[in-house]
Amino acid sequence: MGILAGKRALVTGVASDRSIAWGIAQTMRREGAELAFTYPNERLKERVVKFASACDSEIVLPCDVSTDESIDALFEELSQHWEHFDILVHSIAFAPKEALEGDFLENISRESFNIAHDISSYSLSALAKGARPMMRGRNGAIVTLSYLGAERAMPNYNVMGLAKASLEANMRYLAYTLGPEGTRVNAVSAGPIRTLAAAGIGDFRRMLEKVEQTAPLRKNVTTEEVGNAATFLCSDFASGITGEVLYVDAGYNIIG
Numbered sequence: 473m474g475i476l477a478g479k480r481a482l483v484t485g486v487a488s489d490r491s492i493a494w495g496i497a498q499t500m501r502r503e504g505a506e507l508a509f510t511y512p513n514e515r516l517k518e519r520v521v522k523f524a525s526a527c528d529s530e531i532v533l534p535c536d537v538s539t540d541e542s543i544d545a546l547f548e549e550l551s552q553h554w555e556h557f558d559i560l561v562h563s564i565a566f567a568p569k570e571a572l573e574g575d576f577l578e579n580i581s582r583e584s585f586n587i588a589h590d591i592s593s594y595s596l597s598a599l600a601k602g603a604r605p606m607m608r609g610r611n612g613a614i615v616t617l618s619y620l621g622a623e624r625a626m627p628n629y630n631v632m633g634l635a636k637a638s639l640e641a642n643m644r645y646l647a648y649t650l651g652p653e654g655t656r657v658n659a660v661s662a663g664p665i666r667t668l669a670a671a672g673i674g675d676f677r678r679m680l681e682k683v684e685q686t687a688p689l690r691k692n693v694t695t696e697e698v699g700n701a702a703t704f705l706c707s708d709f710a711s712g713i714t715g716e717v718l719y720v721d722a723g724y725n726i727i728g
């Protein structure tokens with residue numbers, strides 16, 4: 473029996489077979505969770521239906537986190553399938569491409585700041601708010617995905633670094649707020665992984681090379697390794713852990 477046997481997980485952010493959310497979904501399924509998925513637009517629907525089916529799930533619901541109506545509709549529809557659920561996976565981020573390269577000051581704008589923070593950070597609060605009545609009192613867990621650029625100034629990551637700093641603070645306030653109702657909230661800070669979102673970041677190849685050459689484990693991490701850590705954080709083995717950032721980055725964050 474897997475460590476998530478008997479638990480139900482809502483997984484956002486599966487966009488391709490390289491998505492971190494797909495690595496998480498597969499490990500959660502392997503560990504016995506029952507899954508539901510969201511897709512952000514009609515273009516991705518069929519693809520997500522196939523991923524869901526590979527995890528024995530037929531619950532595939534639309535959710536574009538940029539509107540409250542879409543988030544409300546998600547939980548309304550989900551409640552027709554599940555009365556309660558235990559795990560929320562938040563694996564969503566977006567910023568306009570021009571703000572993710574080159575000179576931070578030249579390329580940031582009020583609009584790119586707002587979009588990055590709305591889609592990449594506020595969406596965590598918004599989804600947690602919608603999930604709250606269905607997750608209350610179940611020793612459940614929320615997990616989100618962050619990156620080292622939240623704490624350190626890194627080339628090209630720019631406005632997304634600000635949004636990830638906000639996301640990590642958001643995660644701590646949610647942990648503080650939802651802890652008394654038995655819901656834990658944590659983040660996995662993943663090393664760079666080549667995904668669709670990563671393709672938007674300037675000189676991403678260089679980030680991968682640097683980690684491979686200098687991280688203590690001398691390698692880049694896989695979505696399965698991130699999935700294993702997220703699965704642990706959402707399992708009862710992590711029942712004493714909330715408000716934490718867990719690094720899954722081959723140790724890169726510890727080096728000077």
Ligand code: 0WD
Pocket residue numbers: 484485486487488490491492493511512535536537538562563564565566591617618619661662663664665666667668669670
């Ligand atoms: O190196 C990396 N890939 C790292 C990613 C290192 C550390 C952290 N992360 C984070 C990302 O910032 C993000 O929070 O992991 C999370 C997942 O990103 P990913 O797996 O790297 O990227 P991807 O497969 O593109 O999934 C991100 C998804 C979107 O994909 P697309 O490619 O369609 O933008 O976020 C979702 C969407 O599925 N998304 C939305 N979902 C609902 N509403 C929205 C939206 N408005 N916008 C994006």
